[in-house]
Amino acid sequence: MRTSDFIELLARDVRAIPPGVVNRKLLAALVAGGAVTLAIVALGLHCQPLLAAAQQPWFWMKAAYTALLTVAGVVILRRLSVPGAKVGAAPLTAALIVLAMVALGAAQILSVAPADRVALWLGRTWKVCSPLILLLAIPIYACLAVAIRRLAPTRPALAGAAAGFAAGALAATVYGLHCPEQAAAFVATWYTLGVAAATGLGAIAGARLLRW
Amino acid sequence: MPQQDQTEERLRPLMIRSLEGDSGAHRQLLGALGRYLRGYFARRIGSATAEVEDLVQETLLAVHLKRDSYDRSLPFTPWAYALARYKLIDHFRRRSRSIQVPLEDAGALFAAEDAEEGALRTDLDRLLQRLPDRQRSLIEDVKLQGLSVEEAAQKRGVTAVSARVMLHRSLKWLNQALRDENE
Numbered sequence: 001m002r003t004s005d006f007i008e009l010l011a012r013d014v015r016a017i018p019p020g021v022v023n024r025k026l027l028a029a030l031v032a033g034g035a036v037t038l039a040i041v042a043l044g045l046h047c048q049p050l051l052a053a054a055q056q057p058w059f060w061m062k063a064a065y066t067a068l069l070t071v072a073g074v075v076i077l078r079r080l081s082v083p084g085a086k087v088g089a090a091p092l093t094a095a096l097i098v099l100a101m102v103a104l105g106a107a108q109i110l111s112v113a114p115a116d117r118v119a120l121w122l123g124r125t126w127k128v129c130s131p132l133i134l135l136l137a138i139p140i141y142a143c144l145a146v147a148i149r150r151l152a153p154t155r156p157a158l159a160g161a162a163a164g165f166a167a168g169a170l171a172a173t174v175y176g177l178h179c180p181e182q183a184a185a186f187v188a189t190w191y192t193l194g195v196a197a198a199t200g201l202g203a204i205a206g207a208r209l210l211r212w
Numbered sequence: 213m214p215q216q217d218q219t220e221e222r223l224r225p226l227m228i229r230s231l232e233g234d235s236g237a238h239r240q241l242l243g244a245l246g247r248y249l250r251g252y253f254a255r256r257i258g259s260a261t262a263e264v265e266d267l268v269q270e271t272l273l274a275v276h277l278k279r280d281s282y283d284r285s286l287p288f289t290p291w292a293y294a295l296a297r298y299k300l301i302d303h304f305r306r307r308s309r310s311i312q313v314p315l316e317d318a319g320a321l322f323a324a325e326d327a328e329e330g331a332l333r334t335d336l337d338r339l340l341q342r343l344p345d346r347q348r349s350l351i352e353d354v355k356l357q358g359l360s361v362e363e364a365a366q367k368r369g370v371t372a373v374s375a376r377v378m379l380h381r382s383l384k385w386l387n388q389a390l391r392d393e394n395e
Contacts, residue, residue, distance in 0.1 A: 001269075001334060001335045001336040001355075002280040002329060003246055003247075003265060003268055003269055003272070003329050003330075004243070004329070005355065006269055006272065006273075007239055007242045007243055007246065007272065008239070008355070009351070009354065009355050010238070010239075010242060010244070010272065010273070010276045011235045011236075011238050011239035011382075011385070012235065012354050012360070013276070013361075013376070013380050013383055014230060014232065014233055014234070014235040014238045014359050015233060015380070016232050016233030016378070017231045017279055017280055019231075019284055021280045022280070022281060022283060023315050025280075025389075081281065082281050082282070082283050082286070082291070083281060083282075083290075083291045083292075083294030083295050083298070084286065084287075084289075084290030084292075084293060084294040084318070085279075085283065085286060085290075131278060150280065151278070151280060151281040151338060152274070152278040152281040152294075152295060152298075154294045154295065154297065154298040211302070212274075212278075
């Protein structure tokens with residue numbers, strides 16, 4: 001088929017595309033994946049007593065940290081899903097948020113007696129925290145991958161990393177409804193590690209899954 | 213780069229109108245892009261290669277199917293360049309050639325137009341033969357007889373909406389078939 005004939009054929013298939021499609025697709029994926037993860041946490045892991053927890057500053061410290069990371073991740077992901085868009089300073093912002101949390105955790109560790117430091121750092125659930133966040137990120141990652149594959153990620157591995165980061169951060173936010181750990185040092189280490197693992201695996205999966 | 217600004221000023225309004233459903237603008241846009249893509253790919257993989265025209269068609273199909281991913285608040289030429297570069301990288305990857313494709317300014321794509329269509333290695337008509345009968349005959353009506361989708365729908369006794377859906381699905385299928393063919 002000659003290229004000019006092919007263009008004629010393509011011109012017969014022109015639908016109007018409303019503005020804001022990119023945002024709606026990403027939002028729908030976050031809502032769908034987030035709902036699955038929320039259901040797993042609420043039904044499988046059970047939430048901690050939320051009314052009591054919501055009155056504690058540590059609960060909001062955790063929520064703010066992971067929610068900010070989610071926002072940064074989604075901004076990066078959106079830019080990587082749209083060809084030619086500049087990624088800009090969003091990854092730097094994400095790095096600064098992590099650094100701030102690590103600084104907070106370090107300050108907390110230094111403020112307690114040396115004998116109590118390890119217990120504060122490891123809490124009671126350090127072994128399961130990062131793996132659970134990684135597992136909870138899977139449904140969100142899957143929904144995001146389907147959504148951005150229909151857009152046009154021109155750098156699949158990077159887009160996969162961003163999707164993993166956003167999925168991990170949102171999963172960590174939902175996991176906060178269950179996780180009773182209170183220490184900033186704990187969150188800075190084990191939450192961050194879970195998000196980092198999701199980012200790495202997201203990149204590996206993205207390099208294969210996000211080609212179009 | 214003033215020349216590229218001119219290209220942007222010429223193509224972006226066409227893209228906006230295409231997104232509003234204007235098929236004339238869409239045709240004009242793909243025509244212009246095809247001429248730029250031909251020049252760009254020829255400079256990158258060698259003009260004597262039959263693969264240039266294949267790559268032009270594959271990229272035009274991607275532009276067509278990926279219009280969703282264009283953000284109207286951003287310039288158009290970097291979007292088109294990113295798609296073209298992605299298709300070029302993909303082309304090298306499939307041939308297991310680890311050739312680095314430098315990330316350039318969008319001007320690299322819009323340097324020169326080339327209207328002379330080259331030889332094809334993969335014939336899209338041949339691929340389309342593999343479609344189920346109903347879809348294939350719809351495409352034949354539209355393409356060979358030049359009917360509008362509405363006319364073709366009437367002829368085949370289906371609604372215009374389902375004919376449109378069928379055509380769009382056929383093109384998506386073609387995109388996949390083209391990828392499998394070259395894998």
